[in-house]
Amino acid sequence: MTNMETERPRGWMSSFLRQFIIQGSWNYRSMLGSGFSYCMIPLLRKRGLSGQELDDAVRSHMGPFNSHPYLAGLALGAVARMEGSGMNAEKIERFKRAIQGSLGGLGDLLIWGAWRPATLLLALVLVWAGAPPWIPVGVFLFLYNLGHLALRWWGYSRGLRYGEDVGVQLRSAELSRLGGRVFSGGTLLLGILVGAFLASRLAAEDPGALWSFSGIAAFGVGLKFGHRVLRGTTLVVVLVITLLTALGNA
Amino acid sequence: MPVSLAILGGLLALDATSVGQFMISRPLVAGTLAGWWLGDPGLGLEIGAILELFYIAGVPAGGSRVPETAPASVVAVAVAVSAGGLAGLALGLVAGLVTSELGGMSVGLQRHLVGNLFGWIEAGSMTAPKVTSAHLFSVLLDFVRGAVITAAAVVVGSWLSGVLVSRWPLPHETTVALVLVGAAVHLGALLKGFGGWQSRRAVFLVGLVAGIVGAYL
Secondary structure, eight states: OOHHHHOOOTTHHHHHHHGGGTTTTOBTTTBTHHHHHHHHHHHHHHTTOOHHHHHHHHHHTOSOBOOOTTTHHHHHHHHHHHHHTTOOHHHHHHHHHHHHHHHHHHHIIIIIIIIHHHHHHHHHHHHHTTOOTHHHHHHHHHHHHHHHHHHHHHHHHHHHHHGGGHHHHHHHTTHHHHHHHHHHHHHHHHHHHHHHHHHHHHHSSTTHHHHHHHHHHHHHHHHHHGGGGHHHHHHHHHHHHHHHHHHSOO | OHHHHHHHHHHHHHHHTTSOOOSTTSHHHHHHHHHHHTTOHHHHHHHHHHHHHHHTTOOOGGGOOOOOHHHHHHHHHHHHHHHOHHHHHHHHHHHHHHHHHHHHHHHHHHHHHHHHHHHHHHHSOOOHHHHHHHHHHHHHHHHHHHHHHHHHHHHHHHHHHHHHGGGOOSOHHHHHHHHHHHHHHHHHHHHHHTTHHHHHHHHHHHHHHHHHHHHHO
């Protein structure tokens, strides 16, 4: 490993911290493009760019780019290294276009699809168990952000280290397999939560069983149709409560 | 009180997309914080946990429009505290669920506005300071949007709940059961997202039995 491969470019910490607000200007035109450009500015300045040169470099990063926010740092680090080694803007743009799909898909699967619901389910089990408010909230925030911050740091530091070869690192890290394990843990916690709900409804006074069977049927609907019915369900709940209020005690 | 709640709603709204994504914008956290702010963290936790069941299966993939949970959770708890009694939970949840959809729409509008702002900057003489200013202005805009949504929904929701509070006909236990039936659809969808019944049934059933046994212990 040469010095060039391990040395971090000047301005890397400022750029790393800026990625916490990389989505600050998320928009339908360039998605994360403007935020990406904003995060690159400290690195470009520390490379000695100023005036028109700096403005041109900032403009070159304004193109459409999208990624999961926690993994955007991987592309950011890689681009910082590529810029430092004098790679031309066209090659860098091609790299960004090539890697964004993987970063988005992997982050959605691993974080939004697995890690976040699994840690939330743990907190909800603690709520059901009667823990005081600060315990489930504290456990969720601590555990979730442990994974969150580790992933942000891992992505950014790998990007800085491996530059355009970071794709190989992404594949060899087997994050998808990690996601599979989190899915299993989340499923176990989901089972515990549903079991606890069912038992408490069945044990309740009449018509407890009726509510339990309704809950099982509703669970089956969600399992069958997935995300397609979520908005509709919310609307039905709002309508039922509104109707009951309208028809209720005058 | 709406001003302090609006600031809380605006700050929590930032976490969802613009700043950090530390998940303090999740209903479980935002609801508890709002409850603590209003002097009833237990009620905040209860409402936050129920709202969480309605949003836990959601995946904000590729910038799709999703319900906005942070101002919604603040509004739900504020309305529940304001209504009080048996109706508080039901009316608070309705206020939260409706606000989350309106909040999601306002996020979409903001993203169009920010896109236009950067389009305008790119069309002119684009400089690094202008990009920095526009980016930070967008963050501020998100805060203001969250605060306005929270304030407006708290005012309207509290007024409506004041009018309707005496009409709610169900006891607390039945209200919770009714809402949990709706939430069960979302939990079913979550299992589908985790891999579905075929691939996860063994683990799910182990958990189910553990949950039932745990409830009776």
